Amino acid sequence: MKILVPIKRVPDPATTIRVLPDGTGIATDNVKWVINPFCEIAIEEALRIKEKQTGEVILVTVGQSTWQEQLRTGLAMGADRAILVKTDAALDSLAIAKILAKIAGDEKPDLIILGKQAIDDDANQVGQMVAEMLGWPQATFASKIEIAADKISVMREVDGGLETIAFKIPAVITADLRLNEPRYASLPGIMKARKKELKEIAADSLGVDLAPKLKVKTLAAPPKRQGGRKVASAQEMVSLLHTEAKVI
Amino acid sequence: MLDLLRDLDFFHLDELLTDEERMARDTAKRFVDREIIPQIEHHFANETFPMHLVPQMAELGMFGANLKGYGCAGMNNVAYGLIMQELEAGDSGLRSFASVQSALSMYAIYANGSEEQKQRYLPEMAKGKLIGCFGLTEPDHGSDPGGMETRARRDGDGWILNGTKRWITNGSIADVAIVWAKVEEGITGFLVEKGTPGFSTRDIHGKFSMRASITSELILEDVRIPRTAHLEKARGLKGPLGCLTQARYGIAWGAIGAARSCFHCALDYTKSRKQFSRPLAGYQLVQAKLVRMLTEITKAQMVCLRLAHLKDQGKMRPEHVSFAKRNNVNEALKIARDARDMLGANGIVNEYPVIRHMLNLETVNTYEGTFDVHTLILGRDITGENAFE
Numbered sequence: 001m002k003i004l005v006p007i008k009r010v011p012d013p014a015t016t017i018r019v020l021p022d023g024t025g026i027a028t029d030n031v032k033w034v035i036n037p038f039c040e041i042a043i044e045e046a047l048r049i050k051e052k053q054t055g056e057v058i059l060v061t062v063g064q065s066t067w068q069e070q071l072r073t074g075l076a077m078g079a080d081r082a083i084l085v086k087t088d089a090a091l092d093s094l095a096i097a098k099i100l101a102k103i104a105g106d107e108k109p110d111l112i113i114l115g116k117q118a119i120d121d122d123a124n125q126v127g128q129m130v131a132e133m134l135g136w137p138q139a140t141f142a143s144k145i146e147i148a149a150d151k152i153s154v155m156r157e158v159d160g161g162l163e164t165i166a167f168k169i170p171a172v173i174t175a176d177l178r179l180n181e182p183r184y185a186s187l188p189g190i191m192k193a194r195k196k197e198l199k200e201i202a203a204d205s206l207g208v209d210l211a212p213k214l215k216v217k218t219l220a221a222p223p224k225r226q227g228g229r230k231v232a233s234a235q236e237m238v239s240l241l242h243t244e245a246k247v248i
Numbered sequence: 249m250l251d252l253l254r255d256l257d258f259f260h261l262d263e264l265l266t267d268e269e270r271m272a273r274d275t276a277k278r279f280v281d282r283e284i285i286p287q288i289e290h291h292f293a294n295e296t297f298p299m300h301l302v303p304q305m306a307e308l309g310m311f312g313a314n315l316k317g318y319g320c321a322g323m324n325n326v327a328y329g330l331i332m333q334e335l336e337a338g339d340s341g342l343r344s345f346a347s348v349q350s351a352l353s354m355y356a357i358y359a360n361g362s363e364e365q366k367q368r369y370l371p372e373m374a375k376g377k378l379i380g381c382f383g384l385t386e387p388d389h390g391s392d393p394g395g396m397e398t399r400a401r402r403d404g405d406g407w408i409l410n411g412t413k414r415w416i417t418n419g420s421i422a423d424v425a426i427v428w429a430k431v432e433e434g435i436t437g438f439l440v441e442k443g444t445p446g447f448s449t450r451d452i453h454g455k456f457s458m459r460a461s462i463t464s465e466l467i468l469e470d471v472r473i474p475r476t477a478h479l480e481k482a483r484g485l486k487g488p489l490g491c492l493t494q495a496r497y498g499i500a501w502g503a504i505g506a507a508r509s510c511f512h513c514a515l516d517y518t519k520s521r522k523q524f525s526r527p528l529a530g531y532q533l534v535q536a537k538l539v540r541m542l543t544e545i546t547k548a549q550m551v552c553l554r555l556a557h558l559k560d561q562g563k564m565r566p567e568h569v570s571f572a573k574r575n576n577v578n579e580a581l582k583i584a585r586d587a588r589d590m591l592g593a594n595g596i597v598n599e600y601p602v603i604r605h606m607l608n609l610e611t612v613n614t615y616e617g618t619f620d621v622h623t624l625i626l627g628r629d630i631t632g633e634n635a636f637e
């Protein structure tokens with residue numbers, strides 16, 4: 001099975017994010033960059049499917065040349081080759097989805113597995129958009145994937161429970177947190193990754209309209225937590241919840 | 249303000265690393281966070297080594313990571329050093345295991361072994377299927393290994409070994425011991441396999457340091473080994489010293505990891521603990537300690553990175569390693585002691601990693617050439633006068 005795994009570079013979830021004073025973005029000095037954790041789960045799942053059957057795992061990312069680092073990490077985990085669609089522009093989900101649909105048209109994968117969302121902007125859109133553009137079935141928030149020949153069944157985490165859906169390839173799946181626990185990039189894997197193909201394509205050579213439809217106006221840090229206050233009695237608490245917090 | 253709570257990289261040294269080096273570091277760091285931190289206090293308390301982690305460490309390529317061929321990962325010395333740093337951020341005992349397996353035992357065979365010996369041992373050691381130990385120190389000869397009393401004499405086609413080695417990391421769990429002994433021509437090395445008649449081990453208990461690492465005595469009583477167990481290329485004290493240079497290199501890196509862990513803990517603690525009117529971190533005395541820690545860790549990182557580049561270029565001298573081992577371990581120990589103090593009473597319990605690192609670093613200061621022994625090595629280097637004897 002040929003599996004395309006689009007991945008995104010994001011700040012390490014353990015990093016404390018600071019918004020720039022002018023609200024145009026976040027401070028990126030001293031930020032450590034990693035593969036988006038959900039994308040990492042997508043890579044792991046693709047590798048497991050490949051190891052059970054045969055096939056190829058192709059990584060793709062859309063970004064600056066520094067994003068190579070995350071592709072190399074994915075290659076070190078065991079992916080076969082990688083594509084960097086190069087652009088210095090900050091693209092919105094729609095533009096990314098268009099690029100990925102174009103790449104899918106060229107590569108003709110059986111499956112596209114993505115993270116359900118990126119932990120930076122939490123948009124949760126790209127997988128769905130790609131499926132729509134390609135006219136393929138989609139299973140979002142996958143927590144279990146089973147494959148028999150060209151039939152796939154996916155257990156999804158939905159509000160209030162689990163749902164299992166079945167469909168045929170080619171298809172798009174987005175990975176949820178409990179799908180698997182990603183492997184480490186082993187040191188021999190890192191050495192092997194050196195020799196794997198990492199192809200660069202200029203984003204504006206794809207003939208796709210990348211003009212943003214979405215504009216980020218401003219970013220703001222969440223309000224600082226205020227210190228608590230001690231109240232004298234349960235009665236006072238109830239009355240404050242009613243009059244001040246207005247929650248009861 | 250800097251976000252130092254997770255990564256301590258004041259001078260953006262990360263930018264001097266290649267993608268591969270960063271990846272190797274990140275793999276080791278994740279492994280330590282996930283597999284070691286959650287259970288290390290248990291092992292330290294019980295004087296056990298987490299043996300079950302060995303296959304995983306092997307699969308990740310951590311044994312002999314900077315050796316070429318024979319199933320080893322073949323990474324450069326920057327990556328190797330970073331791995332040691334991350335392992336020791338977990339526990340010095342774990343780093344010791346990796347050092348002894350890689351830089352002492354595997355390297356001893358790699359540098360001094362015949363092709364058959366390398367084929368026989370190295371791939372299995374890289375896989376963690378064979379564990380090695382390195383027997384140089386004796387009850388009466390530590391800093392002065394040249395005075396060793398262990399003897400080997402020729403016996404027909406083989407050798408007969410007699411003597412006692414003490415303070416040997418991994419001694420009782422090793423499948424093969426590198427034993428250094430005197431023959432007529434001087435010091436040389438032998439491979440003694442577990443179970444060889446006359447060869448026994450006894451663990452050393454009651455340690456307050458390196459409790460999550462096995463330390464043993466090796467007893468050799470008329471141990472007969474074949475000619476093929478002799479590391480023939482090892483002639484003179486430079487045989488074992490060549491291995492020690494490799495291990496000391498990793499220790500210089502490792503100390504940074506332990507120090508960093510203590511710094512993070514002290515910073516975190518003093519920022520959140522209030523005494524008198526403010527968080528402790530708001531007092532000048534506390535800040536002075538934190539700043540000293542940051543400064544020494546950053547300097548140690550720089551020394552190590554330069555050392556790694558010299559090593560990769562084949563320009564590293566043993567004296568460079570002495571400089572780094574001596575300085576970094578000593579500073580790490582001071583940092584650990586300061587951090588212990590800054591945690592007040594909480595600094596003495598195993599809810600925090602600090603006192604464990606502090607106790608471990610006492611060993612790290614002593615083994616692989618004590619602080620003062622490295623002072624004498626450097627003193628000799630800059631004056632031309634030998635102050636050992």
Ligand SMILES: Cc1cc2nc3c(=O)[nH]c(=O)nc-3n(C[C@H](O)[C@H](O)[C@H](O)COP(=O)(O)OP(=O)(O)OC[C@H]3O[C@@H](n4cnc5c(N)ncnc54)[C@H](O)[C@@H]3O)c2cc1C
Pocket residue numbers: 348382383384385388389390391392414415416417418457458463611614615616617618619620621635636637
């Ligand atoms: C947990 C642990 C694990 C170890 N693992 C191993 C191992 O795997 N393999 C191995 O071979 N060894 C191992 N060792 C032994 C270690 O290398 C020795 O302890 C070390 O070399 C110091 O020797 P010593 O303990 O005999 O101290 P000594 O040599 O007796 O030194 C005692 C003190 O005297 C000082 N001193 C010594 N000579 C001089 C001098 N000329 N001038 C001034 N001061 C001097 C030293 O600096 C030190 O402060 C281990 C030790 C420990 C604690």
Ligand SMILES: Cc1cc2nc3c(=O)[nH]c(=O)nc-3n(C[C@H](O)[C@H](O)[C@H](O)COP(=O)(O)OP(=O)(O)OC[C@H]3O[C@@H](n4cnc5c(N)ncnc54)[C@H](O)[C@@H]3O)c2cc1C
Pocket residue numbers: 521523524528531532533534589590591592593594596
């Ligand atoms: C084994 C043990 C037994 C004990 N037995 C008793 C007992 O029987 N009875 C009892 O009452 N207590 C007992 N204690 C508590 C002991 O007295 C306290 O631990 C000690 O007073 C330090 O307080 P702390 O641990 O809260 O540290 P903290 O006060 O939080 O101090 C932490 C660090 O901050 C520094 N610091 C504090 N304030 C400042 C400042 N203004 N400026 C700069 N630096 C500052 C300290 O020097 C220290 O390095 C015991 C403690 C231990 C470990």
